Amino acid sequence: MFDHELANLVQFRSTGAPVLSVYFDVPADPGELKGVHARVHSLLKPIHDVVTSDALTHAARESLRADISRLEGLGERGSELLGRGVAAFACSSEGLYEEVVLAREFPERAVVDETPYLRPLLSTVAQARRYLVVVVERGRSWFFDLLGREVDEATHIIAPSTQRPGRPSQHDADPQHVENRAETLSRKHYHATGEAAATLLQKTGAERMIVGGHHETVSEFVAMAPKALRSRVVGTFVIDPNTMTPAKVRECAQPVIDDYERTERTQLVATAYERVNARGNAAIGIGWCLLATNESAVDTLLIHDDSEVPGRVCDNCGWLGLAGDECPVDGRPTRPTPDVIDETAEAVLVAGGRVEQVYDDSPLANDVVAALLRFPVVQPT
Numbered sequence: 025m026f027d028h029e030l031a032n033l034v035q036f037r038s039t040g041a042p043v044l045s046v047y048f049d050v051p052a053d054p055g056e057l058k059g060v061h062a063r064v065h066s067l068l069k070p071i072h073d074v075v076t077s078d079a080l081t082h083a084a085r086e087s088l089r090a091d092i093s094r095l096e097g098l099g100e101r102g103s104e105l106l107g108r109g110v111a112a113f114a115c116s117s118e119g120l121y122e123e124v125v126l127a128r129e130f131p132e133r134a135v136v137d138e139t140p141y142l143r144p145l146l147s148t149v150a151q152a153r154r155y156l157v158v159v160v161e162r163g164r165s166w167f168f169d170l171l172g173r174e175v176d177e178a179t180h181i182i183a184p185s186t187q188r189p190g191r192p193s194q195h196d197a198d199p200q201h202v203e204n205r206a207e208t209l210s211r212k213h214y215h216a217t218g219e220a221a222a223t224l225l226q227k228t229g230a231e232r233m234i235v236g237g238h239h240e241t242v243s244e245f246v247a248m249a250p251k252a253l254r255s256r257v258v259g260t261f262v263i264d265p266n267t268m269t270p271a272k273v274r275e276c277a278q279p280v281i282d283d284y285e286r287t288e289r290t291q292l293v294a295t296a297y298e299r300v301n302a303r304g305n306a307a308i309g310i311g312w313c314l315l316a317t318n319e320s321a322v323d324t325l326l327i328h329d330d331s332e333v334p335g336r337v338c339d340n341c342g343w344l345g346l347a348g349d350e351c352p353v354d355g356r357p358t359r360p361t362p363d364v365i366d367e368t369a370e371a372v373l374v375a376g377g378r379v380e381q382v383y384d385d386s387p388l389a390n391d392v393v394a395a396l397l398r399f400p401v402v403q404p405t
């Protein structure tokens with residue numbers, strides 16, 4: 025589910041100097057590049073105050089100072105990062121430096137903590153979904169495999185009529201016949217496209233499909249698709265196959281995916297509240313969700329926006345809580361964290377669960393976090 029680099033970041037614990045994590049976006053328009061350097065600079069400005077605070081040892085201060093100047097340098101590299109979201113993690117005294125570049129926006133921020141701040145990454149990279157994009161014409165279809173920022177033209181098929189041009193038939197003079205024949209051929213082609221799509225869905229592990237093309241052909245194809253295939257279609261878009269490129273296909277498909285995933289998250293939130301009302305497998309609020317996380321009961325963690333909640337972590341056993349200098353499980357000293365939700369998200373992913381950031385208005389705005397559970401966990405009093 026999540027790759028090697030990310031797994032390393034999740035496991036990284038600094039024993040000395042803190043880790044500096046920075047998220048920022050580079051505009052797609054080269055004309056706006058000038059502002060990037062200034063934005064990175066102002067993002068890092070509050071970190072200078074951390075450097076000069078008495079809370080850090082001399083060595084930790086030096087490490088953080090080196091991290092700041094390294095990350096400031098990112099602002100200069102705007103031209104190679106056009107239209108990308110950048111996440112970078114540095115802790116020079118421990119030899120940590122990782123950069124993750126994505127084709128999407130991040131909420132911009134800079135965080136200093138003992139561990140890399142991974143929440144925005146975890147809910148995108150770690151869980152990037154695979155989609156199959158099918159672009160259809162009456163005589164030709166293209167298939168694209170979409171995973172995170174990657175798009176590959178998987179294959180394309182051509183209808184038999186265009187593969188064997190010519191061969192005039194004795195009926196070709198009859199306009200009615202020509203029309204019927206064209207219709208039969210496009211039906212056959214749609215059918216073959218549907219079969220190829222079903223095979224590709226199975227082969228790539230994509231669960232969902234998006235259909236693009238001219239408005240008419242898209243509706244014809246979707247209307248004709250077998251029910252099982254149609255239920256996989258999450259949306260459609262209009263594109264001219266004659267001028268499309270994989271990048272253009274991605275650009276057109278992304279808003280469809282965003283819409284679909286937004287609706288899906290809203291439904292997950294509604295399910296959590298319904299289940300809690302029915303005393304089912306769900307938890308609402310940070311206290312309850314922490315308890316469920318400690319019991320490895322969380323299947324899906326839902327987080328409102330970029331809300332942060334300070335808390336405590338036991339690095340020995342992984343216990344997470346809101347307060348307490350001593351771990352209630354093993355009695356070891358706990359460490360404070362500026363955002364215990366970040367640690368919770370990591371714990372849920374490591375335990376094989378899912379994490380969703382919910383940016384839309386929902387009841388979560390009040391409760392901050394909710395979770396769908398694998399088994400019931402009693403609400404703490």
Ligand SMILES: [Zn+2]
Binds near residue numbers: 338351353354355
């Ligand atoms: Zn513990």
